[in-house]
Amino acid sequence: MSPINNNQEVVLDVRDLQTYFKTDAGIVKAVDGVSFTLRKGQTLGIVGESGSGKSVTNLSIMRLIPSPPGKVVGGQALFEGEDILALDEKEMRKIRGNKISMIFQDPMTSLNPFLRISTQMIETIRLHNKGLTRKEALERSIEMLRLVGIPSAEKRVTNYPHQFSGGMRQRVMIAMALSCNAEILIADEPTTALDVTIQAQILELINKLSEQMGTSVILITHDLGVVAGMCDEVCVMYAGKIVEKAETEKLYAFPAHPYTEGLIRSVPRMNTTKKGERLYSIEGQPPNVIDLPPCCPFHPRCPKVMDVCRVAYPPITDLGGGHEVACWLYNSEEEKAAALKEAQA
Amino acid sequence: MKQPILQVRDLKQHFPITTGMFFQRQVGSIRAVDGISFDVYEGETLGIVGESGCGKSTAVRSISQLYKPTSGSVIFNGLELTTADPKTMLLARRDIQMIFQDPYASLNPRMTVRSIIAEPLVIYNRRHLLDPALTTLQIEHRVEELMERVGLSKAFKNRYPHEFSGGQRQRIGIARALALNPKIILADEPVSALDVSIQSQILNLLGDLQKEFGLTYLFIAHDLAVIQHISTRVAVMYLGKIVEISEAVNLYDNPLHPYTVALLSAAPIPDPVVERDRQRIILTGDVPSPDQERFGCYFYDRCPKRMPWCSNHIPPMFKRAENHEVACWLYDDERDYHDVSMEEAEADAKLHA
Numbered sequence: 016m017s018p019i020n021n022n023q024e025v026v027l028d029v030r031d032l033q034t035y036f037k038t039d040a041g042i043v044k045a046v047d048g049v050s051f052t053l054r055k056g057q058t059l060g061i062v063g064e065s066g067s068g069k070s071v072t073n074l075s076i077m078r079l080i081p082s083p084p085g086k087v088v089g090g091q092a093l094f095e096g097e098d099i100l101a102l103d104e105k106e107m108r109k110i111r112g113n114k115i116s117m118i119f120q121d122p123m124t125s126l127n128p129f130l131r132i133s134t135q136m137i138e139t140i141r142l143h144n145k146g147l148t149r150k151e152a153l154e155r156s157i158e159m160l161r162l163v164g165i166p167s168a169e170k171r172v173t174n175y176p177h178q179f180s181g182g183m184r185q186r187v188m189i190a191m192a193l194s195c196n197a198e199i200l201i202a203d204e205p206t207t208a209l210d211v212t213i214q215a216q217i218l219e220l221i222n223k224l225s226e227q228m229g230t231s232v233i234l235i236t237h238d239l240g241v242v243a244g245m246c247d248e249v250c251v252m253y254a255g256k257i258v259e260k261a262e263t264e265k266l267y268a269f270p271a272h273p274y275t276e277g278l279i280r281s282v283p284r285m286n287t288t289k290k291g292e293r294l295y296s297i298e299g300q301p302p303n304v305i306d307l308p309p310c311c312p313f314h315p316r317c318p319k320v321m322d323v324c325r326v327a328y329p330p331i332t333d334l335g336g337g338h339e340v341a342c343w344l345y346n347s348e349e350e351k352a353a354a355l356k357e358a359q360a
Numbered sequence: 361m362k363q364p365i366l367q368v369r370d371l372k373q374h375f376p377i378t379t380g381m382f383f384q385r386q387v388g389s390i391r392a393v394d395g396i397s398f399d400v401y402e403g404e405t406l407g408i409v410g411e412s413g414c415g416k417s418t419a420v421r422s423i424s425q426l427y428k429p430t431s432g433s434v435i436f437n438g439l440e441l442t443t444a445d446p447k448t449m450l451l452a453r454r455d456i457q458m459i460f461q462d463p464y465a466s467l468n469p470r471m472t473v474r475s476i477i478a479e480p481l482v483i484y485n486r487r488h489l490l491d492p493a494l495t496t497l498q499i500e501h502r503v504e505e506l507m508e509r510v511g512l513s514k515a516f517k518n519r520y521p522h523e524f525s526g527g528q529r530q531r532i533g534i535a536r537a538l539a540l541n542p543k544i545i546l547a548d549e550p551v552s553a554l555d556v557s558i559q560s561q562i563l564n565l566l567g568d569l570q571k572e573f574g575l576t577y578l579f580i581a582h583d584l585a586v587i588q589h590i591s592t593r594v595a596v597m598y599l600g601k602i603v604e605i606s607e608a609v610n611l612y613d614n615p616l617h618p619y620t621v622a623l624l625s626a627a628p629i630p631d632p633v634v635e636r637d638r639q640r641i642i643l644t645g646d647v648p649s650p651d652q653e654r655f656g657c658y659f660y661d662r663c664p665k666r667m668p669w670c671s672n673h674i675p676p677m678f679k680r681a682e683n684h685e686v687a688c689w690l691y692d693d694e695r696d697y698h699d700v701s702m703e704e705a706e707a708d709a710k711l712h713a
Contacts (some may be wrong), residue, residue, distance in 0.1 A: 064556065086435055170661060180646045210411035210647075211411065211582070212622060213627045219642055240628025240630065242630075243629065243630050243634075243635045244632070245628075267632050267633075278557060280584065282556055282630050283563070284629060284630060285585045294564055300525050300558075301557075
């Protein structure tokens with residue numbers, strides 16, 4: 016972890032991203048107005064429970080949303096001053112993999128089981144570095160596999176994916192993602208399918224590589240422990256919106272949104288939780304995101320719910336130092352009254 | 361002195377690897393569980409923790425006789441289960457119930473919640489094994505009572521599993537397990553498929569039920585924080601063996617086995633202040649395949665503290681304190697193996713072979 020340096024240049028600026036899915040039951044607003052910035056060398060965490068829209072956010076940036084039924088209906092993602100959401104497919108291909116690459120959650124299904132690792136890696140490398148011969152690309156693959164810690168890489172490179180264990184497959188995925196010296200690495204739950212000891216290896220690897228190469232990382236996870244160890248800044252997502260954004264240490268020490276607070280308190284901890292003590296728990300279920308009314312989506316589960324929460328979505332309040340929260344608790348009485356009045360009208 | 365409700369002795373579960381299309385020759389075996397022994401006392405929670413493939417799920421399935429164990433003994437309430445006839449087994453199963461990991465796969469999608477929860481009652485009632493026998497109406501009341509107890513509205517009893525979320529389905533599974541008033545519940549990763557906020561609801565529910573009904577749990581999980589939270593004692597498994605077993609508190613404050621130490625240091629803690637200064641022991645390599653017989657310590661390949669002696673001597677359980685046992689040669693009080701050379705170790709192993 017490196018301290019956030021606000022002078023570092025912004026590599027990715029996502030503004031008011033909206034991705035909707037059309038279903039028979041109605042429109043699912045999977046991502047509804049998400050904004051964040053990613054600086055050079057920074058690791059940004061996106062946390063949330065299943066269905067909160069964290070994966071869809073990043074698939075939208077990568078332009079990998081299957082359409083139909085999905086569609087990015089609004090917003091911008093500025094990368095090197097260009098809105099990548101507006102690029103055509105041909106131009107996007109030059110960025111995808113080359114400048115922004117992605118590691119997927121499931122290493123078992125993201126590699127082609129019929130092709131050797133070498134074939135898959137050479138294909139990727141040559142696609143993005145047109146001048147390279149097959150031999151050079153093979154050498155590059157071996158070098159990358161060695162970098163991610165695969166023993167006897169020159170032999171293993173000709174193996175098929177099934178000959179690798181889960182952790183090693185995830186290393187291969189990382190090697191492929193890094194083989195083009197991407198500026199941004201999006202890791203979508205990179206360790207969820209792995210055991211803790213292997214998880215520690217992979218996270219250490221991502222950390223080391225991002226430090227060495229200055230890569231910016233977006234880490235999507237549901238695991239608050241992983242975030243604590245890896246990220247400089249965290250966005251907490253709930254029902255398609257970012258409800259809180261802060262530096263990691265601030266977020267854990269002073270969670271502002273009741274959801275964040277509940278989430279942090281409901282995880283049992285090895286170091287402090289007392290035996291037999293009841294865990295804090297957020298009652299109820301996450302909302303169905305089909306046709307959500309314009310209220311705070313967390314209000315049915317919120318212990319601090321007020322009248323205004325039931326009728327209007329809270330604006331984003333800056334608590335200082337980049338700590339932002341979307342919760343009515345941090346607005347003045349006048350603002351709340353005005354919102355209530357407007358909703359009733 | 362508390363009496364153990366469940367005693368497991370040298371339990372082994374090997375699965376054959378066969379080859380050939382017609383004459384299935386056995387060419388080897390997967391040693392999923394390779395000799396584990398422990399006691400579970402009434403009213404406690406024994407947690408079993410380990411990485412995927414270490415045999416923890418197989419262990420509970422062998423204990424509940426869903427698999428026929430290769431060898432060893434499982435004694436429940438003084439009754440030997442491995443050799444029990446079907447009739448005795450049926451009686452024993454009334455007291456041993458399971459909760460499964462995947463709430464999507466463990467409920468029959470064609471049955472309503474009512475019939476899922478009532479099924480164990482109906483089965484035992486029909487065979488006249490319930491005392492007193494229940495009428496259909498009583499079963500109905502019992503189902504409603506169970507649903508309310510696990511936090512489901514009884515108005516949902518005619519719904520099908522797909523209409524529920526993961527956490528609610530897990531509650532259905534828990535209600536089904538409670539239906540016959542069991543003495544022990546074997547829970548196989550009951551919270552690992554759930555979101556954090558739902559996970560804490562289910563853990564609290566399991567804790568409440570234990571207090572209310574005096575249940576004993578054998579609780580499996582791979583999440584160390586969850587295990588520490590719920591368990592009285594913890595057994596750590598690696599490659600089909602128990603490497604350390606102790607009171608939960610001792611294990612976390614004073615882990616002895618190098619594997620336990622590594623496992624605890626690898627588990628992320630949701631606190632950035634702690635995480636920043638933490639020293640991790642990163643184990644190299646992967647868990648080896650359990651398809652061959654081992655003559656040395658099962659953790660030898662990845663152990664940061666291995667000695668030549670460990671490569672060809674299987675460590676027994678060394679008792680380090682009341683309720684704290686560890687299978688590692690580092691803790692043999694009688695001898696220090698650090699300066700035993702590979703040649704000497706091999707010679708000694710041959711001598712005793």
